[in-house]
Amino acid sequence: xxxxxxxxxxxxxxxxxxxxxxxxxxxxxxxxxxxxxxxxxxxxxxxxxxxxxxxxxxxxxxxxxxxxxxxxxxxxxxxxxxxxxxxxxxxxxxxxxxxxxxxxxxxxxxxxxxxxxxxxxxxxxxxxxxxxxxxxxxxxxxxxxxxxxxxxxxxxxxxxxxxxxxxxxxxxxxxxxxxxxxxxxxxxxxxxxxxxxxxxxxxxxxxxxxxxxxxxxxxxxxxxxxxxxxxxxxxxxxxxxxxxxxxxxxxxxxxxxxxxxxxxxxxxxxxxxxxxxxxxxxxxxxxxxxxxxxxxxxxxxxxxxxxxx
Amino acid sequence: xxxxxxxxxxxxxxxxxxxxxxxxxxxxxxxxxxxxxxxxxxxxxxxxxxxxxxxxxxxxxxxxxxxxxxxxxxxxxxxxxxxxxxxxxxxxxxxxxxxxxxxxxxxxxxxxxxxxxxxxxxxxxxxxxxxxxxxxxxxxxxxxxxxxxxxxxxxxxxxxxxxxxxxxxxxxxxxxxxxxxxxxxxxxxxxxxxxxxxxxxxxxxxxxxxxxxxxxxxxxxxxxxxxxxxxxxxxxxxxxxxxxxxxxxxxxxxxxxxxxxxxxxxxxxx
Numbered sequence: 001x002x003x004x005x006x007x008x009x010x011x012x013x014x015x016x017x018x019x020x021x022x023x024x025x026x027x028x029x030x031x032x033x034x035x036x037x038x039x040x041x042x043x044x045x046x047x048x049x050x051x052x053x054x055x056x057x058x059x060x061x062x063x064x065x066x067x068x069x070x071x072x073x074x075x076x077x078x079x080x081x082x083x084x085x086x087x088x089x090x091x092x093x094x095x096x097x098x099x100x101x102x103x104x105x106x107x108x109x110x111x112x113x114x115x116x117x118x119x120x121x122x123x124x125x126x127x128x129x130x131x132x133x134x135x136x137x138x139x140x141x142x143x144x145x146x147x148x149x150x151x152x153x154x155x156x157x158x159x160x161x162x163x164x165x166x167x168x169x170x171x172x173x174x175x176x177x178x179x180x181x182x183x184x185x186x187x188x189x190x191x192x193x194x195x196x197x198x199x200x201x202x203x204x205x206x207x208x209x210x211x212x213x214x215x216x217x218x219x220x221x222x223x224x225x226x227x228x229x230x231x232x233x234x235x236x237x238x239x240x241x242x243x244x245x246x247x248x249x250x251x252x253x254x255x256x257x258x259x260x261x262x263x264x265x266x267x268x269x270x271x272x273x274x275x276x277x278x279x280x281x282x283x284x285x286x287x288x289x290x291x292x293x294x295x296x297x298x299x300x301x302x303x304x305x306x307x308x309x
Numbered sequence: 310x311x312x313x314x315x316x317x318x319x320x321x322x323x324x325x326x327x328x329x330x331x332x333x334x335x336x337x338x339x340x341x342x343x344x345x346x347x348x349x350x351x352x353x354x355x356x357x358x359x360x361x362x363x364x365x366x367x368x369x370x371x372x373x374x375x376x377x378x379x380x381x382x383x384x385x386x387x388x389x390x391x392x393x394x395x396x397x398x399x400x401x402x403x404x405x406x407x408x409x410x411x412x413x414x415x416x417x418x419x420x421x422x423x424x425x426x427x428x429x430x431x432x433x434x435x436x437x438x439x440x441x442x443x444x445x446x447x448x449x450x451x452x453x454x455x456x457x458x459x460x461x462x463x464x465x466x467x468x469x470x471x472x473x474x475x476x477x478x479x480x481x482x483x484x485x486x487x488x489x490x491x492x493x494x495x496x497x498x499x500x501x502x503x504x505x506x507x508x509x510x511x512x513x514x515x516x517x518x519x520x521x522x523x524x525x526x527x528x529x530x531x532x533x534x535x536x537x538x539x540x541x542x543x544x545x546x547x548x549x550x551x552x553x554x555x556x557x558x559x560x561x562x563x564x565x566x567x568x569x570x571x572x573x574x575x576x577x578x579x
Contacts, residue, residue: 057578064424066576090426098579100417102326116318117425119311153421 015078017042017164017195018063023072025058032058034219035072040197045190047210047227048199055219056199057097060168063197064094077163090118093157097168097199099149107137107144107152111159120161129155132181147173158185164195171205183209235272237293241265243286250281315427319435323409324442330408331443334401338447339454341397345388346458353463355379368522381466382544385455390474390544394451395535396514398444398482403506405443406489407499409436410567414497417579429572433494437564440486448479466544474543480556481538485510487563494567497577534559 018040025033033055040046050056061067063074065081065088074081081088101110107130115121130137133151141149150173157165171179186196186209200206206213207227215223215230223230238257240246246267251260256273265288271278275292282290362370362378377383410433413419423432452475456468489506493499517535520526530536537555541548 061576061578066420066423066578068573068575086426086428089424092424094421094424096420096424096578098417098420100420100579102418104326113318113322114421114425116314117422117427119315119426156421 015075016040017044017077018046018197019073019075020059020063021073023059023062023074024070025055025062025067026070031219033062033069036216036219036221038214038221038224040195042195043190043193044212045186045196045198045210047206047213048197048216049201049203049206049213050216051201054216056201056216057168058219059216060094060097060166060197060199063166064089064092090120091163093118093160093162093165095150095153095157095165095167095170097172099146099153101141101149101152103142104140106140107135110141110152111137111156114156118160121156121159122161125159126155129159129185132185133178145173147175147178150174151178154182154185158189162194164197165189166197166199168199169201170198171200171202179205235270236275237291238269238271238275238278239291240267240282241288241290242267243288247281247285250284251278254278254281316431316435319427319431320438320442322439323436324439327405327408327439327443330405331446334397334443334447335450338394338397338451341393342389342451342454343458346385346455346462346464348388349381349384349462349464352379352384371518371521381464382470382542384464385466385471385474386542386544390478390539392514392518394475395478395481395538396510398447398478399485399510399513400507401447402440402444402482402484402486403489403503403510405440406437406486407493407502407506409440410490410493411497411499411502414493414577415499417577419576420578423576430568433490433568433571434564437487437490437568440490441483444479444482444486447482448475451475451478469547470544473548474539477538477543477548477552477556480553480560481534483560484534484556484563485513487560487567490567491563491570492567494569494571495574 016039018038020036020038023033023036024031036055036059038046048056048059058067062069063076063081065085068082076088077091079088105113111121111126115123126137129135133155135148135151135155137152139148141152144152150170154167154170157167171182174182183205186198190196196209198206198209210227212226213224213230214221242265245265246262248260248262248267251257251267251269254277257269257271257278259268259270261268271292378387423429452472455471455475458464459466459471485506488509489502492502492505513533513535516533517530517540520530520533531540534556537552541552543552
């Protein structure tokens, strides 16, 4: 039962940290997950984004073998959670989205009991994390706010030796200062080689933390790419003030430039895709000033959700 | 070493977290036993009471264990071991098992635990052992309370008969605890576990107590675990070994059914 973890072989290092192929999960007539495929690389922060009910938690619970998929295959570090559940869970630490802790215990008692079950919590690391998260482990869990309970779960995950952290809505209830600390913990863990699977419906947090993002809607992935790629697909507002009246004809030919508006010397439009063709037009005409709004991923995702529906 | 710590946590964790319920049951058992035995001196050899009981139908007297109420064994049977003590053991078994399994799962508290590097089998086996641990503790409490109050109030009965009766009542409780684990293993529905577990405890008593009153139904009384436990009148006669086995084996088998089912299904989230 307690065989030491085999050291990662070079062969194993080539494999993705997490591979999901054709995952389907039905609850009776409800199709919670309808065919998900994705690979999460090692030491990558992978954002798993989607509105509530999109199937994020269902997917995560299949990864941990808490749910049994209707169809499809999951591999965690090359292992099947269904066949090698103990080995998989030894290498994963999980922060549930709906967090229910034993209320009568203190934080310290919970840490002790999880430590006995996992066998890999480092007590110096626990103390350090409690300090960084401003967490009093001597208090009973039922007396803690939801944010502080969340911190207990984060502490348990980040104090372990797990190679993969699966975090479901990890910043729910955390104040902005602690959200910032959480992002620092994520970056440190990635630098140490840990893979992080970060599920969230909060775009800003994924945008700041993730290398790549999958966007989930109604049990399917509707977009998958780096944050920058998704940003490239984002729509952004462009305002240009020309010295002379705007070159309306040339501008009309620029691809991806919609809702064009000319008011005197001002030109406004919504741009989707690359800004390069627009810049080429602008280079030929004297410009007083120009304003390009930071692409709003939130709007992009809403567009994606809508497109998928 | 880690494996030992893990197993200890799987059993001791749920055992520890039920200490309030355990203490409550222990106090209830002690109060019941002591207060019942305290009235023994008033009943001892009361011919008037015996005569009054004899006026009642014999079957009814037997159903409630009131035959021979003025002898030590008859008094303990009627006052404690025919209905109330075994029923309390059965209820305790169902309640402990439910709160350690379906109750916790329904509250969403298994999510974090089952994400640990443990098998579902060891998880539920650990919880079943914790419930068994509480049944053992309660049996010892009842035994000690009974023997001490027998001495204090001059109720003379062989200690071996008391030990045997209490152990059989405790084993009867484990049958219903095993039933609760089996249902909870199949479905995380605490309401169902409680209603079926407690309901069948009561049905078991009624079958063992009332079926013998009818010539047609009498042979079927042996279907009830209550009959296996107490049908041989263990306060009077040494209980046969098969009676212990008849209770222990189904308890274990039911827990195994629960564990096997638990390994195969989805875990409920909050």
